[in-house]
Amino acid sequence: MGPRAHRAGVERLLASYRAIPPAATVRLAKKTSNLFRARAATNTPGLDVSGLTSVISVDPEARTADVAGMCTYEDLVAATLPYGLAPFVVPQLKTITLGGAVTGLGIESSSFRNGLPHESVLEIDVLTGGGEIVTATPDGEHADLFFGFPNSYGTLGYSTRLRIQLETVKPYVALRHLRFDDLESLQSSMDEIARSRVYDGVAVDYLDGVVFSAHESYLTLGTQTDAPGPVSDYTDMDVYYRSIQHESVNHPKTDRLTIHDYLWRWDTDWFWCSRAFGTQNPRIRRWWPKQLRRSSFYWKLVALDRKYDIGDRLEARKGLPPRERVVQDVEVPIERTADFVHWFLKEIPIEPIWLCPLRLREPAPADADQARPWPLYPLEPKRTYVNIGFWSSVPIVPGQPEGAANRLIERTVTDFEGHKSLYSDAYYSKAEFTALYGGERYDSLKKRYDPDSRLLDLFSKAVQRR
DSSP states (O other): OOHHHHHHHHHHHHHHHHHSOTTSOOOBOOSOOSOOSOOOOOOSOOBOOTTOOSEEEEETTTTEEEEETTOBHHHHHHHHGGGTEEESOOOSSTTOBHHHHHHHOOOOTTHHHHOOGGGGEEEEEEEETTSOEEEEOTTSTTHHHHHHOTTOTTSSEEEEEEEEEEEEOOSEEEEEEEEESSHHHHHHHHHHHHHHOEETTEEOSEEEEEEEETTEEEEEEEEEEOOOOOOOOOSSSSOHHHHTOOSOSSSOEEEEEEHHHHHTTTTTTTTTGGGGGTTTSHHHHTTSOGGGOSHHHHHHHHHHHHHHTHHHHHHHHTTOOOEEEEEEEEEEEGGGHHHHHHHHHHHSOOOOEEEEEEOOOSSOOTTSOSSSSSTTSOOOTTOOEEEEEEEEEEEOOTTOOTTHHHHHHHHHHHHTTOEEOSSSOOOOOHHHHHHHTTHHHHHHHHHHHOTTOOSOOHHHHHTSOO
16 A cells, blocks of 8 residues: 555544544445444444555565554555564454454454454554544553553554564464363363463464364364475365364364465355354355355345344244344353353354353553453453353243343353453343453543544443434
């Protein structure tokens, strides 16, 4: 993109900010999103981010990149892989933006060693709610914004440029799929691998898992390699998550992917959610265009379902009740993982479930609060958590309050000392929300960087229906 083009994009952004009426809420003029929360319709013009969608520059010697806030990871990875480099954490879906992953959190199978995307950010330029662009660094004038920006979801401002660290990657990833017949054994092995980063004498660079049932679950261990050889292709007829399954608990199943295909292994079938559209049926898959086997296209189908209530209409024709969407990612301490999954499989009829261990990077920046370095999503340093992702729906029980299943999950996650990501439906009370997501620290940031409340506050954006 280059610095000059980036500056022009920033000027368009500022001009669009000034064009929004003073009494109107400032929002992005962005048609697509990876959020599952409903967005209120508005006729007010939004922020023009059309000039902030690219990589600005890559420095292969310093292993850094300057990236515009609305650049997708698909474009970011395409720019860095030719140098043998990749972001420290590449979220699973191609159209997630770097700015979105930092302000809204992101995670992937490198998170047990690299933490979350915001932990590899060196500095951020942010358009604040007050209409000025500030540069936030760990030790500068706006260090409070640097540490408070993650999990703020655009309620403090929007990133226009991020300088991030990159890591060296090899061209292939060798996979080992370990089967477990009980969740306790899976938890124990995941904990040990996350700590040691080794299994059976071989280094582990990537680690995640899939639970199909209490008696069938897997850990997938990825190891970067230069060794040439045949690789699998899960963008054609084969479905990646089905390739994980096998019968032996004593002998791992092995596989190989290019680093590119490994990073995007989940996007082709949106993990397993493409089955809702019939894409995994071989007779349909054969005729489904490959370029439309991707999460961004499935999102368009979801939008149509929301607009016309297609799913509920089909359920009604079968004499079945409407369904409650249960699309969530939660983090629980690793020692509570098996117990939580047992509870979930008993109470919420959804499978499969994704598991992804994570630990905050060490050491945290010197100016961070070493007890809780990222106050709006306060994970403990030196503690392993497991992200548990489940994305489907359950039948609505007559007489239950709206979001009954989601409310039950929220209460249980809190009981398990966990946290819930805010990209989807949330039902917390104001008091619960304040205790979990920043409290007074958030209020202080809001007063400094959005003094006239031009942006929605976090509770309004994440919980209240607008």
